[in-house]
Amino acid sequence: MGLLSAITNLKRRRDGAIRATVNKAAGQQNMIIDDCALVKGQKTIIRRFTREDVDKWLSWASHPDPLYSSSYPRQMHRYERDAWFAERSNRWDYMMFAADDLQGQLVGLITLRNIERSHSHAVLGITLRPEVLSGGYGTDSLWAFLSYYFDALGFDAMILDVAAYNRRAQRVYEKCGFIYTGEHWGHYDDYTVFSNAYYQGIRHYFRQHGAWVETLYYDMVLRRYDFLQRRQKGLGPIIK
Numbered sequence: 001m002g003l004l005s006a007i008t009n010l011k012r013r014r015d016g017a018i019r020a021t022v023n024k025a026a027g028q029q030n031m032i033i034d035d036c037a038l039v040k041g042q043k044t045i046i047r048r049f050t051r052e053d054v055d056k057w058l059s060w061a062s063h064p065d066p067l068y069s070s071s072y073p074r075q076m077h078r079y080e081r082d083a084w085f086a087e088r089s090n091r092w093d094y095m096m097f098a099a100d101d102l103q104g105q106l107v108g109l110i111t112l113r114n115i116e117r118s119h120s121h122a123v124l125g126i127t128l129r130p131e132v133l134s135g136g137y138g139t140d141s142l143w144a145f146l147s148y149y150f151d152a153l154g155f156d157a158m159i160l161d162v163a164a165y166n167r168r169a170q171r172v173y174e175k176c177g178f179i180y181t182g183e184h185w186g187h188y189d190d191y192t193v194f195s196n197a198y199y200q201g202i203r204h205y206f207r208q209h210g211a212w213v214e215t216l217y218y219d220m221v222l223r224r225y226d227f228l229q230r231r232q233k234g235l236g237p238i239i240k
């Protein structure tokens with residue numbers, strides 16, 4: 001056996017051992033042993049986000065609704081994409097994950113930002129391909145990802161903020177066990193909020209603050225203990 005293949009075999013055995021430990025810790029069917037999948041849900045498979053995924057992600061149709069358009073990427077040239085990916089991959093406080101459907105199509109991007117050094121917590125971001133919204137993929141991929149987050153990455157809590165008008169996202173977080181902890185105002189890009197009829201029913205979630213328009217956000221948290229209890233009792237969300 002050549003030196004290179006011996007090293008490769010050793011690396012495979014080490015990685016296999018790590019994954020086996022993760023599976024044991026998870027006590028879950030959905031933690032699978034595979035070189036690229038990290039965890040599997042009923043409708044999605046979670047894996048690390050690669051440079052190739054940047055191109056797939058940028059080919060998603062843009063979201064027609066102004067309320068959600070900021071969650072979707074702006075167009076980038078090839079070198080910008082390389083730089084964008086390299087910059088994010090090299091940050092110690094940021095991680096990116098891809099959610100594929102069972103046919104292998106990229107349907108979601110999950111990010112962790114502001115990762116705290118001791119892994120006590122990180123801030124979640126999740127965006128799905130516009131064509132699959134409200135199809136259960138968000139709930140499925142998040143619930144699966146939570147097992148990886150708490151079991152394998154060993155975080156104590158996941159936090160997030162969600163726009164008060166975004167009932168669909170709130171519902172997904174509620175179904176996964178997140179609870180509300182507070183609220184704050186954040187910047188909003190569309191200056192037509194107070195004149196555009198589109199915002200009529202949700203205008204109370206916006207305010208003029210100096211020169212800026214702001215929208216209300218809710219803060220939410222899911223603690224490791226609560227997630228483990230919920231999973232152990234079989235209280236995970238029903239996947240459509």
Ligand SMILES: CC(C)(COP(=O)(O)OP(=O)(O)OC[C@H]1O[C@@H](n2cnc3c(N)ncnc32)[C@H](O)[C@@H]1OP(=O)(O)O)[C@@H](O)C(=O)NCCC(=O)NCCS
Binds near residue numbers: 135137168169240
């Ligand atoms: C938020 C997001 C990840 C959710 O994933 P999804 O696959 O669309 O959501 P799901 O189909 O799994 O679940 C949606 C739930 O919200 C409910 N829902 C949808 N629209 C709703 C509304 N206007 N009011 C109340 N509930 C609503 C659905 O009925 C479903 O709940 P149920 O299973 O109890 O019936 C996805 O919609 C998305 O990427 N949106 C755009 C970007 C975004 O908002 N990201 C989150 C930023 S915090």
